[in-house]
Amino acid sequence: MFFNYIKIAWRNIWKSKITTSINVIGLSVAIAAALLLGLTAAFEFSYDNFHEKNDRLFQAYWHTQQPNGRTEEGSNMMMPLGPAILNEIPEVEAITRYQSAGGALRIGNDEFNATTMAVDPGFFKMFSFPIVNGDTKNPLSQQSNIVVTELAAKKYVKAGNPIGKQVDINMNGQWKTFIISAVTKDFPENSTVKYDFLVPFEGNAYAWEQSKDNWGSSNHELFFMLKPNTTIASFEKHAVTLVNKYFASTIEQLKKDGAVPGAKGHIMELRGMPFPEVHFSNVSQSGGGAKTTVIYLLLAIAGFLMLIACINFVNLTVGRSFTRAKEIGVRKILGAYKTQLFAQLWGEAFIVSFMAFLLGLLLCGSFYSTYAAMFNTQLSIFQLFTPTVIVWVVISFVVVTLLAGGYPALVMIRLNTIEVMKGKLKTSRKNYFRNSLIVVQFVFSTLLITCTVIAYQQLTYLRNRPLGIDKGTVISVPMDPTTDDARFMHLFRNKLEGNAAVVSVSAADQNFGRGRDGSSGTSKVGFTYEGRALKAHWQTTNFDFVKTMGLQLIAGRDFSKAFNDSNSIVINEAMAKTIGKKDLIGLALPVDSARPLTIIGIVKDYNFKSLHQKIEPIIMQMMEGEEHLGYAFVKIQPNQLVNGMNAVEAAWKEIVPGKPFLGSFLDENLAKQYKREERLSQIFVVGAILTIILSCMGLFAISLLVIAQRTKEIGIRKVLGASVSGVVVLLSVDFLKLVLLGIIIAAPVAIIFMSSWLEDFAYHVNITWYTIAAVVIISLGIAFLTVCYQSIRAALLNPVKSLKTE
Template sequence: MFKNYLKIAWRNLIKDKTNTGLNVVGLSIAFAVVILLGMAAMFQLSYDDFHANVDSIYKVVRTEQTPKGPKAGTVQPAPLAPALYAEVPGVKRIARCVEDGTLALYNDKEVSMDIIWVDQEFFSMFSFPILNGNDKNPLENLNSVVVTKDGANKLFGSTDVIGKTFNLLVNGQETPFTVSAIADNILPQSNLDFQIAARFESHNEYNESKEAWDRQYHAVYVELDEGMTASVFEKSSEPFIDLHYEEGINRLKRDGATADENGRFINLKLVPLKDVHFAKFKNGFVEVSRSRPYLIFGIALLILFIACVNYINMSIAKTAKRLKEIGMRKTLGAQKQQLFFQFWSESLFVFLLSITIGVVLSAVFLNDFKSMFNTQISSELLLSPVFLVGLLLTVLVITMLVGGYPALLMSRLGTIQSLKGKLESSGSNKVRNVLMVFQFGIAILMIVGTLVLWGQIDYMRNKDLGFDKEQVVSFPLNGKRNSHDMVELLRDELSGNPDIISVSGSDSNLGLGKDGGRSSSGIGFEYKGRIVMTNFLVVNHEYIQTLGLNVVAGRSFESAGDSLGVVINEAMAKELGEQDPLISQLEIDDGVFYPVYGVVKDYNFTDLDREIAPMTFFMSRQQNLTYGFVKVSPANMANSYAAIESAWKKLEPNAEFLGSFVDENIDRTFKQEKTTAKMIASGSIIAILLSCMGLFAMSLLIVSQRTKEIGIRKVVGASVTSITYILTKDFLKLVLIAFVIASPIAWWAMREWLQNYAYKIELSIWYFVAAGALALIIAFLTIGTRTVRAARANPVKSLRTE
């Protein structure tokens, strides 16, 4: 019996090649998109899941109730971790971590490497597999390091390097370290990324800050004992906080801070390791949001929904052509369940063929997808049991629901009704119309999202940030020379080039350079009986001129001898609260006061999702510069870049030059927004394409059903325009209804998304009008081509049609 169902189903599908082809193409594309987007979403959701102890590892976050509201931070003081381990019960292991870049030197080779400075327990807490060497305690000695396979090949050209010694540049000095173990390469879904792991106590800041509770510069991860929960640990850490942060708490009270609902001013919060990748700190609270992977899942499901709507609508529309077949089968004794399985078997054929093609398409376009959307998914994920089971269940559910509904509808038709060849009021048209409204509503929603996202990206890309980003080249000072000396040597080397305007440096980049490094630093100090917080930037004396910052009061640094004073921005001037900020004396170091030389106009030194914060510029040779900046003339910018690179290679022949223009750096900070925008734009195109395929198939069926009506109308004098209007108006009306429903939803969603940015576009009505007009035009062109042809056909041929 089942074999007979399949045989008849295959014959029926082959007989109606157009509809079958459209369904297979639409569903295949939808399944391929679902597979690729599903893999991307699962990759995002799998961050740090590979660690064996992931459920008991947490990142320590400190929250404070400041006079300006609550704040949260992930950087901690060096003495916190050992004190927490010794004094608060429930800690199984604890590790401090500083992710950094370093220069590794081996023989005549100088290589920039990603390094993480960690405590001895690090490899016991985290599951970074040791492939060779000391796998029990690889960081047992202060001069021991663990090198990944990639790191070993990069530095030594081999992984057989256990026991080999090389130098790392630590605080300007070449310090020897010995390879104790080789670790496997770090998985892309790890928040901790490194090529070398070294002891935390060997970091250049450790000796000066190991007893300083007011100097924060590293992250702390804690593994709790079995049975200990995060909430219990947070509560038990309160006496610890009150003891070690007593001075800070008293300052917060003095400065007018308001306690939280529990009457506390400083707390420790634990963020689960699996949530770290999704954690953001907003208004002093830790917010964990997996909205991006869920958005990816949502786009995939919406596209699949549109393809399924097409299948349902075309299946229902084809019912009119098969009424006599259904009536004859019932007359010969066919039962409802037999008819149901007959029609459902046709759906099964279509869905099995479509999912097979979809899997092949996803494999073919996997590399293009990874490149386009900046994801590191692999084909291994496609073969994982979880993904395969999820895909199988999805296909099974869709086949039952989407294929089952039309089959159930056709099997329930009465015998007489079927033999007459007429469909009485069954609600099928209403179902079709509702589904089409949903279909085009989804497409309009995605078009609006695309337009708004690209509008925001364009706004951020072209916004005046308050500094010169087009003519400035930035590059990491990753050579072995002293960073301050290197800036001076570069200035001398380029001084004869008329296209080089100025050379400077700082300890932080603007945007995201080719090295991928980003850093910031802040300090707090007493000013007239209260704590003042500010971002802190160590610069070379020509930094302000090089970046083109606008001095609105006083002066900038004029020479290397100006290291006894500071320059501040307008936000910092407001923070000081002085009518004339130039009279201020800032006690940045204990007992040492620095006069304010000048005030620069506020500029966006961080991403545009944040307000401009106070900034203090400081000159000190005691702290290293990490990035160089060269301003070039607008003419011959390519030649100027080449001149900078040539000067670098002359001074640092063994260090890689990683220069880029600052506007490129800024553009890299929009990578996540651009990826999301491309994803939604691609989804919009596919959604419109699938909707139009369904609309085109529906127009073919309806025109074929109304062929005689068209002929009669032409005989009695109807024009091509009037007939086209009659055939298209119902469909276009559905698109308009979809626009009315989708627009408020799109407005709410986009308004909520834009709240993430301190600087954002206005949500103009034209975004919605453009989306609605685009959907309407595309729909009209899709159905208009077929209806115009039908309206222009010879009415004699139409009237002869049976």
């Protein structure tokens, strides 16, 4: 009996090649996509879960009410704050400050670049980075200690025991010697904290001497660990006292400027972000991973795809059931039990599902590397063979087989025996269940189409919005950290002067966007002016910076060799408004306690950070000696971009031969700020394409079966004078109504979701009625084309052929 079931099941599957192919292909594609998306989501959610004390780890961040009604959050901290938290807040067991340290490294005669971070001794007490060699108790007890990962030790230290080996680091243009005190186990890919080398924060952090006691300068991140059985709420309660103690003048100034206390009754709050959330945070500089909403979206798309494939399976199997009428009737008359019929029919679904899952796994394995490269995910093919994945695949197979095969089997065994022996299956024209499934399919499809269109519009806006700088004609060149900046700039200017493609050359200590060296960000400075606490972004620049960057002067002048500008600054409009005075040219600001700095120019506001953030005050200071700048900027003639880049690269190779050239146009750097959004857009596009394909495959097959049931009706209508176009409209309109209903349901959901997403940007597009109209037209057009082919074929069929059995 069992083999008879298998033989008949295979015969039925083989007879229905179109519906079987649609079921197998649709389900296998959905399985492959769902697996890839699910593995990506699982990897993202696994970030930092290897830390044993994860539940007690937090990152400190500011939550500040601004005079304009906005709330500002940031993770840049002042150097004295970490020790103050450790000493004055009883819930805190350990802290570590965290900052990128130094430039190039040298071991023996080998110079190289690696990731070096400055941390406090509490780092190893907090984080689970096991020490496998060397000092396991306090490896950063001395300022000259340095810790290295196993991988970095093999790569850079090479042969022999690395403990005790000397490592030189270029810090602020000077080589500083360190001795390797410990080797840590390599961190996993899903780690927010990444490093090759670690050095003690005290004495080695950037601008240590100037900032160690400065409560106005913020330039690093701060992590802390709570004591057992304490809460973050208790920490934040005690933090109020600390903030009021050290930032009283700042709070008072914010009040004078119109800031209103927030929901907790405070203007300036020091809060703690749970460490597992850091990876997903925009507030943390160490964050930058996909937002949790995006990860949940991945899971939702995976669920959508599986649901649509199952809906197709159910609809096609039920829709095709009338062709099995006589077989089912004969089996019933011959005494077959319902359980036997169910077993046979469900067995067919089992075989189709098994084929689909097998093909889906093969597709997943085949496209694994392509998917990982496209979405820049850290996935390994071996993740497919982990016990968790295998268990989920088995569970999914059982659930899909029961749902997609079980329901059609139940429908078919309940058919009236007399009716089925006539070869008929009575189906209501108002098939609510089938129709509702079609609606659900197009709800998901339309939802993703809408999200795709809006995400594309926003990305286009981000790329094309004027920023106030000449991003398309300026080349950013990260200087080699082993080369003296002043010497490099002197030679660099001389090499490029007189070149017809070059307009001007300048330099700064910070890049724009994200350069090829991975650079990004700015630093902040705080100072008191006329009893008011002021804060601004800070950038050190050089001659012709305003001219080179294409900034628009609205008052005063640029930095120039014709003047002694070592004590001069240029500010933007936002800073001018913060100062709140007229005629600011010539005004001295006490930014530097050792010497006041004089305003010589005011530039029109420009976006020096991503469009997620509004333009904030910035101060640019002239660095006459050209030390510690780090980035050269070269403005190129618009019609000489290729020649200009070649000239810049040639000059680089002459000055620092053998060193990699990392020059790039600013528009490339700025575009890299939106990698997360591009990834989201790609997810929407792929998800939309797959859901549309699967939905249309299902719609095509259902229309084929429904039209087959109405063949004689169509023949009669044609005999009575119906036109081809009239028949096409008749057959298509019912399906298009369902599609339109799906659109009506999906559009508001998509608008709400994308409006929330757009709120992450200070500057964004508006969702317009014509965007939604375009989505409606696209969705209806795709659905009409899908149904139209079968409708036209049926309308053109000779009535004699369709009515010959009557």
